[in-house]
Amino acid sequence: MLKALEGSQAIAQAVASCRPQVVAAYPITPQTHIVENIAKLVANGKMHCEMVSVESEFSAASVVLGAACAGSRTYTASASQGILLMAEVLYNIAGMRIPMVMTCANRAVSAPISIWNDQQDSMAVRDAGWIQLYCADNQDAVDTTIQAYRIAERTELPVMVCVDGFTLTHTLEPIDIPEQAMVDQFLPAFNFKRALNPAQPTSMGTLVSPDFFPEARYSHHQALLHAADEIVAADADWAKISGRASGGLLSIDGPDDAKIGILTLGSVYGTLVEAREEYPDLPATKIINLRAFRPFPVAALCEACQGLTDLIVLERALSPGYGGIVAPEVQASLTSVHAATRVHSFAVGLGGRDIPLEIYRKLHRRIQLEEPAPFTIIDVELERLPVEDYGVE
Amino acid sequence: MIEVRIHGRGGQGNVVAAYLLATAAFTEGWYAQAFPAFGAERRGAPVIAFARLNNKIIRRRCQIVSPDFLIIQDEALLHIPGIINGLKPGGRILLNSVRSSEAFADTLDARVVTLPATQMAKEYLGRPVPNTALLSAFLNLTGLLPQAALEHALEQRFQDKVLEKNLALIEAAAKKVEHNQWQEVANA
Structure with a gap:
């Protein structure tokens, strides 16, 4: 049933419907409302789990790592500096192939301090070995959270559900929270085959000598590549139960014969469609x-870009000293099949700058040039900078 | 699509006002969206919240720069440059003030209606939180939604005494303004 809910409230209810056994988190804007709502559900007896208050994100990630090793279904959430403080543990969780789900309420990274939305935080842990799924709206966040548990538990990989901070987490809109029975039908109880067991003691995350390290990395990489099939399957199976699909690896909106494409991650999608x-x-x-975004869907992307003369990649994060983070991967993917497609890379909305409808016209204007413009922050206002800082753009 | 921008100060319930408006519209079958433009929240600091109501799904997530209506929860905020910027031609302003609408005619002309919402909130709630009184007046001025929709929205958020006091407050606030005075703007 549709209800008018704040995004964070809906995500908390979606998490609860997945019946995690251990939740550990440390509050950070704009993730806070998610964890507060979970705490409320636990306090009101509507959610039965061990809720562990910790003193830092490092501990939050460590607690869920340990709990998952012991066989529990777990959840955590963070953002921005919190994701960075977790970074070491995030690599360990993925390298140990521990299934779990976390929400990243996407926020800019300091300095300068910004509490507002961009995707620098999740991009900073791009290579930690987690599956990363980006949500276009709050319904998508709910459905993806539920799907993420199945994907994680079938692939033995952790899943980061990336939800734009404020833009989604603090927006109230009509959202359907699936019936508990639907989630139970979709998501069987967690049975972690490698769970720690005193009867058969094992060590996890141990020292691996050069004799085996490349093999460990190879199998982790392969597991992520194969996870693409599970992401598609989870979406298709959830659609059979809920009547809603989230697009699998990617979704395309617009005419098949369009010559221009705009590729986005996250909540700017709806703004562009309108x-x-x-x-x-x-x-x-x-x-x-x-x-x-991880695994990166090369084949699906090549299919989606058929017939495009121009593809604009809207970046929500920045690799200073190079430029966009997503576009180079897109361009490399397309080289073999659509070498003629011109790939443009523009960052937009960094640190929460509003992304107005007019951005669409601006993007169309910028690609009229003979040669693709180099990467740029499209909504930068140079007149706000001292003269000596121009130039390099 | 109806777009409303709410200006207030941290602690006046700006975001709650936007959420209540969207929830009330949703209970009447509208598509609705509400969200804040936060700074780091602190009591007393200027805060803005937005609400959109439409008869079809709302997918845009940009801020509202040309609202149909402004709700201003503290008249002192009028001193902030640009606060009424972007108001659509013919748009209307609901202002929390103990002064009469005419007192603002010089600066805001006929677009403004005032309501002594803080005073009323103190009387009915015992707290200076003007948001629900203003929302009730807004609904009565525009005729957009029945009062019952706001009552339903309040019931989802508040309970017991707080709910009862708010229900009494919104009933009184609605009576302070002229029913459907802004109907043409709302239907435009």
Whole structure:
């Protein structure tokens, strides 16, 4: 049943419906409301789990790591500096192939301090070996959270559900919270085959000599590549139960014969889809929502980009000293099949700068050049900078 | 689509006001969206919240720069430059003030209606939280939603005495303004 809910409240209810046994988290804006709502559900007896208050994100991640090793279904959530403080543990969780789900309420990273949304935090742990799924709206966040547990437990990989901070976490909108029976039907009880067991003692995360390290990395990499199938399957199976699909690895909105594409991750998708209606005179445009960033869906992306002369990648984070983070991967993926497609890379909305509908027209204007413009922060206002800082753009 | 921008100060329930408005609209079958434009929250600091109501799904997530209506929870905020910027031509302003609407005619002309919402909240709730009184007046001025929709939204958020006091407050607040005075703007 649809209810008017704040995104964080809905995510908390979705987590509860997955029946995690251990939740540990440390509050940080804009993740706080998710964990507060979970704490409330536990206090009111509507959720039965061990809720562990910790003194830092490092401990939060460590607690769920330990609990998952012992065979519990676990959950944590963080953002920004919290994700960075967890970083060491995040690599361990993934390297030990521990299934678990966390929400990253995407927020910019300091300095300067910003509590607002971009995706620098999850991009900073891109290579930790987690599956990363980005949510376009709050319904997607609910459905993806539920799917994430099945994906994690079938692949023995952790899943980071990336939800734009404030833009989604603090937005109230109509959201359907699935019936408990539907979730139970979709998600069987967690049975971790490698769970620690005193009857058969094992060590996890031990020292691995050069004799085996590349093999460990190889199998982890393969597991992530194969996870693509589980992501697609989880979405398809959840759609059979709930009637809603989240797009699998990516979704495409717009005419098949469009020559221009815009690729996004996260909640800017809806703004672009409505912006396209506001500017009907601009050339037909496909809007591609990249849901799975890790594993990176090369084949699906090549298929989605068929026939495009121009693909604009909207970056929500930045690799200073190079530029966009997503576009180089997109370009490399397309090289073999669509070498003629011009890939443009623009960052937008860094540190929560509003992304207005007009951005759509601006993007269309910027790709009219003969040669693709180099990476740029498209909404930067240079006149706000001292003169000596121009130039390099 | 109806777009409302709510200005207030931390502690006045700006975000709750936007959430209540969207929830009330949702209970009447509208699509609705509400969200804050936070700074780091602290009591007394200027805060903005937004609400959109539409008869179809709302997918945009940008801030509201040209609202149909402004609700201003503290008249001192009028001193902040640009606070009424972007208000659509013909748009209307509901202002929390003990002064009459005419007192603001010089600066805000006929667009403004005032309500002594803080005073009323103190009387009915014992606390200076003007948001629910303003929302009730807003609904009565626009005729957008029946009062019952706001009552339902309040019932989802508050209980017992707090709920009872708020229900009494919104009933009184609605009577302070002219029913459907802004109906044409709301239906435009």
